[in-house]
Amino acid sequence: MLLLVVAMAATVTVVQTRRDTPAVPAPRQFQVTGVVTAPIADGRVMVSHDHIHGYMPAMMMPFAVEAETAPPLAVGDRVRFTLTVTEERSLAGAFQVVGHDAAVAAALKAEPGRSPKRLKKGDPLPAFSLTTSEGRPLANADVRGQVTAITFIFTRCPVPEFCPLMVKRFQEVQRALGSSESLPNVRLLSVSLDPAFDTPDVLRAYADSKGVNAARWQLATGHADEIARLTSAFSVHVERGGVFIDHTLATAVIDGDGRVVEIWRGNGWSTGELVAVLRRVAAGTD
Secondary structure: OHHHHHHHHHHHHHHHHHHHOOOOOOOEEEEEEEEEEEEEEOOEEEEEEOOEOOOEOOEEEEEEEOOOOOOOOOOOEEEEEEEEEOOOOEEEEEEEEEEEOHHHHHHHHHOOOOOOOOOOOOOEOOOOEEEEOOOOEEEHHHHOOOEEEEEEEOOOOOOOOOHHHHHHHHHHHHHHHOOOOOOOOEEEEEEEOOOOOOOHHHHHHHHHHOOOOOOOEEEEEOOHHHHHHHHHHOOOOEEEEOOEEEEOOEEEEEOOOOEEEEEEEOOOOOHHHHHHHHHHHHOOOO
8 A cells, every 4th residue: 555655646747847847838830941052051951931720921131041052052952851940950951953044043142232331349329319118218317327139039039040049148138137236237129120010109018028128228219210220221231021030140248438339140149148248347447
C-alpha cells in the first residue's frame, strides 16, 4: 500500500510539473515561391515572394539562410523554398531553382544606384514630432539632456528576428538598467513604422502586454511624413505589402546633445553592447 501511495504521488508530481511547464509552440513551416532580387549576403537572400498562405502577403523581403547549404542563387532566379518559423527566428531552406527571369534580372541591374545621405556617428538627430503611447507629444527638445536608444518596429510584425527581436532586446535592456532611479537620464524609444494602424491606443495596449515601463521606455507613432523623415535619415527601407511591412533595421544611441554616438544596421548588436554604450555615454566617458 505504501508503494502504491508513493507511486501515485510521483505520478501527480510529474503531471503537475508537465502542466506548470509552458509548452513550446511547434515550428511552423510555409512553402514559398518568388524571384531572387539580390544574392546571398550576410546570411540573407532578398526575394520578391508570392503570397505566403497563413503568414504574409506578397512583398519583397530578406530571408535568413544557411549559406553553406543553399545552392548558388542569382538575381532573377525563380525559387521555391521552405520557410521555418519559430518563436526566436525564421530560416529559409530546401531551395529549388525552378527557372530564371532574365527580364527581372536586367531590370534590377539597370536600376540606378541609390546613395542616400544617412546618419552616422556625430550627426545630429533630425527634427521630429511624434506622439507617445500615452498620447503625449514627443520632439527633439524632449530627448535633449538624455541618453536615448532608438529603434523601429511595428506591432503586427510577424518575423521573429525583426520587430519581436528588437522588442525582446529592449525588454532585456530595461531589466538591465533597473528602476527609473538608476541612470535616470537613460531612455529607450521604439518608433512605429505603421502609423496608420499603430495609434497611441494600440501602442499603449502593446506596451502593457510587453511590460514596458513608461518612465524608461516610450513607444511612439506620428504622421506618415514624420515617420518617413526618420526612417530615411536612419536608412530604414520600408515597403508596405497589405497589412504587413517589409523593412530593414537600425538601432542608435543619441547623446544628451542630440547627436548619434553609436548606430547599428540590422540585428547584429547584442543587449550587452547596447547597455555598455548607454552606461558609458550616461557617465560622460564616451
